[in-house]
Amino acid sequence: MQAIMNWLEKYVVPIATKIGSIKWLMALRDGFIATMPITMAGSLSTLLNALLQTYPEQWGWTGFVNAVQPIITIDGTVWNGSLAIFSIYFASMWGYHLAHNYGVDGLSGSLLSVAAFFMSINNTSMVSLTKNISQSAVKVLNDSGAVATNNSVTVNGVFAMGQLNSANLFTAMIFGAIAVSIYIWLMKKDLTIKMPDSVPPAVSKAFAALIPGMISMYAVSLINFLFTKMTGAFFGDWLAKTIQAPLMKAGQGFGMVILVTFLVQIFWFFGIHGSNVLGPVLESIWTPAQNLNIEAMKNHAxxxxxxxxxxxxxxxxxxxxxxxxxxxxAILAFSKRSDEKAVAKLALAPGLFNINEPIMFGLPVVLNAIYFIPFIVAPVVDVTIAYFITQAGWVSPVQVAVPWITPPVLYAFLATNFDWRATLLSIITMVIAFMIWLPFVKASSKIKVDDE
Structure with a gap:
């Protein structure tokens, strides 16, 4: 056991520490965290409409649905202003934190990132019609600049909502990074317009960002122009199909799921916030998938x-x-150690709301050899069981973003759109984790008694 810990401490911990301090990855993680209010608002609106519309319609409660139609409309508006355009919010926060981490104006970085995103996605929108239109109507639309058929209309210069949701997050990541990186480099080279000290700070910042901002935007535009000329496709569309979609598909594989679970636990055991270190991986692969689940639920797809x-x-x-x-x-129920029980009593309330720092650093679990095995094994076993049951379709997948401080069990019930089977599975995995922890808690008590 000690040999394993020494090896991990010598080779794994330094790598994790370096990864956790990379400014790009920190900005990516913080960008996702900053969008949490938007994600929660959109998820809440979806959840409420499931209660007010989806299920009542299935039960034939037409009168109830009609009565609460104003609330349903409000929820739909919240959705349109949140998850329906999630990529815009992420692009803004990604650019802000990336620029800020490198010591330049974050607001300018935010604006450039959003601009780069819009320059890199298809601005052609097609609408499929539920009924065929007449040939005369088709002619009028075509004469007006649209591309129309009997059952569809395509308009240039209009961004489709499907381009602005989570489906284009990788486009926002990559082109936001390109634009803001050029901006940062030029700012560090001092290629700026300097204003007198008497000029208000806001004006000085705007003029300082003028030349770097213009160059970065033209650079992104040139990249997109050349790529479109050579391939006939927008770079953003190509990214979504060739990079984001395969990565999200790979994220459905057991190997990637279990590897990330294992690494998060390893980093945490050595006192490094594993979820933050691997936040860019977790958020860029599995968060877009979750957002698309939420959208599918909203659209009854x-x-x-x-x-x-x-x-x-x-x-x-x-x-x-x-x-x-x-x-x-387990400690409160079976431990004979007064020191562990004292810490457990203090850590219980935060733990019920998924805040584990008190127990991790107060007990501590960090670098505690007796708890190394259950800390690694319990999540790996639980994820393995839950993964295969979920893939088998025996429980509903997560389709609602729930605040991370929601207590266990209730979290599962809400996140899976009120699926009692998923709630039961969550309880089962909790029992399994408890049984894995229990022998080591008893062993810890015995070690303490022997020491005394």
């Missing part, structure tokens, strides 16, 4: 992804990474 970002939380990371709320319960 088939849920496309079985394993998403929230799946880790409801089936393994209850109480925080490692399922530490079950460690707390």
């Amino acid at each position: 088939k849920i496309p992804y079985q394993w998403v970002r929230g799946s880790f939380d409801i089936y393994a990371w209850f109480g925080g990474a490692g399922g530490t709320v079950l460690l707390i319960v």
